[in-house]
Amino acid sequence: MSATKIYVGIDLGSTTTKAIILNGAGDVLGRGITNSRSNYDVACAVARQEAFVRARFALIRTVLGREAALAAVAKGFLPALERTFHLQQHLDQLDRLRQALRQAAAAPRHRDCREQLHDRVESIVAAMREKAPALYGELAVRKSDFFRDLAAADYMHLAEQHSDPKRVTFDTLCGLFDAAILSVENSTGDGSFEHHISAALDRTLASRPAWKQSAEQLRAAVETARLIELKETGTVGTGYGRQRLPFPKEQIRSEILCHGLGAHALFPRTATVLDIGGQDTKAIQVDANGIVTSFQMNDRCAAGCGRYLGYIADEMNLGLHELGPLAQQSRRRVKINSTCTVFAGAELRDRLSLGQRREDILAGLHRAIILRAMSLLARSGGVRQEFTFTGGVARNPAAVDALRGLIKENYGQQTLNISPDSIYTGALGAALFALRGDREAA
C-alpha cells in the first residue's frame, strides 16, 4: 500500500463552500463544492468529502493510465463510473430526504391527513428515484451541482401533480419539503468514496459488455487506487466562515491572501485580481510571487456582489446561470443607477412596467455591478497587466463583457484571465499555503 501526501484548502464562503486537494507537487487532485447553507460545519465536511471523492477518481485515472492494455476501455469507463458514483450519492440523499419528509409529515398539525400525506410522499420520492438516473446520464446537463436545487426542482414539479385542493394541498407538500431539505442539508450523511464505490462499480461494470469483460482488471485498478493512503499533511482554511473551522489560528488565512496566491497559481503573470463573491468584492494587487501588496474591499454594504445577482434572478424568476446569457442578448442597455440590491429590484420592476426589455435591463444591472468594482479597483491601485477575475461572478458572461469593456475604456488593452475553476481560487490559495507551510517546516 502506497501513501501520498496531500494538502487541503477550504474556502467557507457566504454562498458556497469550496475544498481543494493538492498533491506534493502542487497539482490539483480533487475539488469539492457545496452550498454553505446555515451550517458551516456541515458545508465544510461535504465540500471536503467531495474533494476526497474526486481525488480518488484522479488516483484511479493515474492507475488506469499506467496499464496500456486498459487504455481503450478506461476512456469511457472512468467517466461512467464517476457518474454512477454520483448517482449513488444522489439516491442515498433521496433516501434521507424520504425519511425527513416522513418525519415532517408526522407533525401533529397533519393529524387529519397523515395517511394521505405518507402516500403522496412515497409516490413523489419513488418518482424522483426513477428520474434520478437521467440526471447523471452521459449527456445530461444538470442545472445545479447541489442536491438541494436538483431535488427541489423535481419535487415541486411532482408535488403539483400529487396535490389536490382539498386534502393534501400543494402548500402542505412544499412546507414538508422546506422542513425536510433543511434536515437533510444539516447532516453530512455518508457520501464517501468507501461507502458508494462498490455499488457504483458493480452497476457500471454491468452496464456494458466491454467493461464486463475487463471487470477483473478494472476492479483491481480501482482497488489499488482505493488503498493508496491519502496523508493529509497540511490544511488551511479561509473565507467568511473561517473562524468556524476547527483549526488552530496558524492554519487560517484571510481570503484576500488566498485569492491573491490562488490567482497567481492559475495565472503566474497576474498583477491585479478582482474577486466578486457572494457578499464581497475585492480588488487585490499582487507582486510577482503572488504576495498581496494592496487591497480594497467593499465597505459596510454588500451591494453589487454575487448575492445581488441572486436576488435579481429571484425577482425575475430565473436561474442564476440564466442571467448572464440573457443580458448578453441586449441590444440597447438600460442605465441602472442603483447598486443597492433592494433599490435595483424596485428599479427593475419599474422598468419592466415601462415596457423595457428584460435583456436590456439585465445588461444595465450587470454594468452597475462592474462599475462598482471599477471604483474599488481604482482605489486599490488600478488595473495592471495581467488582470485576473475570480469568484462566482466570473462565471457570468455578461459580467465579464461589462468588465472587459470598462477595463479597456479606463486602462487600455489588458490581458484578462478567467479560469473555468475561478470559483475555487480562494481554496486553491489556501491549499497552496498549506503546501508552502509544510515545505518551510521541512
Added chain:
Amino acid sequence: MSEHSVEKEQSMLLQKQMIAGHYQALARAPEEGRKTVYTFVPGNLTELLRSFDLLPVLPEINALQSGMRKLSAGYIAEAEKYGHSEDVCTYVKCDIGMLKKGNISPTGTQLPNPDLLLLSYTGCFTFMKWFELLRQEYDCPVAMLHVPYQADGKIHPHHRDYVVEQLRSEVIPMLEKISGRRYDEDRLRASLALSVYAEDDLVWVLESAKNTPSPIDAYFGGVYYIGPIFSAFRGTPEGVEYYRTLRQEIEARLRDGLGPITPEGSMGRERYRLVVEGPPNWTSFREFWKMFYDEGAVVVASSYTKVGGLYDRGFRHDPDRPLESLAEYCMGCYTNLGLPSRVELLESYIREYHADGFMINSVKSCNSFSAGQLLMLRQLEERTGIPGGFIESDLVDPRYFSSANIKNRIESYLQMLEQKRGTKVGA
C-alpha cells in the same frame, strides 16, 4: 469579553473620578450660579475659560461617551426625527438627540444649558453648522474664533496676530460679559504653567511607544490618555496629577518589559507595530480594539490623539506668552493641518516609531478626517514603501460598524504584512 473583569489602573480610576466630578459640577452649576461654555476639543481654550471660573462642556466628548455607553443609537434616531440626514456627522446628531431627550450627560447627570457657545473653528467645517443648530435650540450668544487653516503647513506671525486680536477684541470681552469677571492674565498664566507639566508628561507617555515592545497602545489606550488634557482638565492641578500618575505607571510597565494594557490584561507578544490615522469607532470600541490586540498588533502612534494639539512636535502653552501660545495652539491642532502636513507627520511617525504598517480608519460622516485619506494612503505607501490598510466605520452610529467586514480587513492586512516580512519583499 463580558466574562472577563476589566483591569483598571490607578490612572484610569483617577480619570473616571475626574470625569464624574466634572459632570457633577456641571449639574450643580445652575444652582451655584456658575456659568457654562460649550466649546470644541480642537482649539479649546480651557485655561482661558477656567480663568473666568467658567465651566467647559465639550459636545464631542459627550457624543463619544454616549457612543461608548451604547446611548448614541437612540440619540441619533431622535435627531433623524428632526430631519437630520443619515450622512450628517454622527457626533452632531448624537448631540442634538441628547439635547432633545433632556440633555442628560453620559453619566446620567443633568447638563446645564450653555451661557455661551465658543466656536473655535479649527479645520472642521461642521463645527460652524453644529453651533448654529445649538444657537437655535438654546438662544444663547456665540463667540466665534476664526482659526486660519495651515494651508502651507506653517504658522505665520500674521496668522498668530490675527487670532490674538480676535481673542482680545471678541472672545475675552464676551467671556467678561458672561462671567461678570475681569480678564485676569496672571490667573491665566498660572493655569498655563500647570498645562506645561501635564503636556510634558503626556508627550513622555506617547513617546514611550518608541520602545520595543511598546508599553502603551497609542490609539486605543491613547484615547484614554488624551482624555483629561483634551477636555476640561488642561491647566488644572487634577490634570497635572493625572499625567504624573499615568507616567509613573507607564514607566513601571517599561521597566518590567510589559506591553500595553488592554481590557483583558497585558497584551501578549507584540507582533505588529502600526500607525493609525483617523478617529476610532466608539460604539464597538472594545470589539474594535480586540481585533488588534488579539493579533498582537499595537498602535505605536496615531493622528487622532493629536486633534487636541501636537505636543509631541514641541508645542507647549507658554505662561510668558499667554494669548500668543493659545493662538498657536489652536492653529497647530491636527485637523487644522493641510494634507501635505498630515502626510509628513504620519511618515515621520512611521519612521520614528519603527512601524511595520499603517492603517486608516475612514469615517465617511467626518469630512475633516476622511477627505483626502486615500490620497494620503497612496502617498505614504510611496514615501515609506510600506503598504497601508484601509478600513471604514463610523464615530458613534452603531449601524456603520460591520464587524465581520472590518475584522476581515484587519486580519487580511496584518497577514499581508506578515507575508511581506517573510519574503522580505518591499522591506
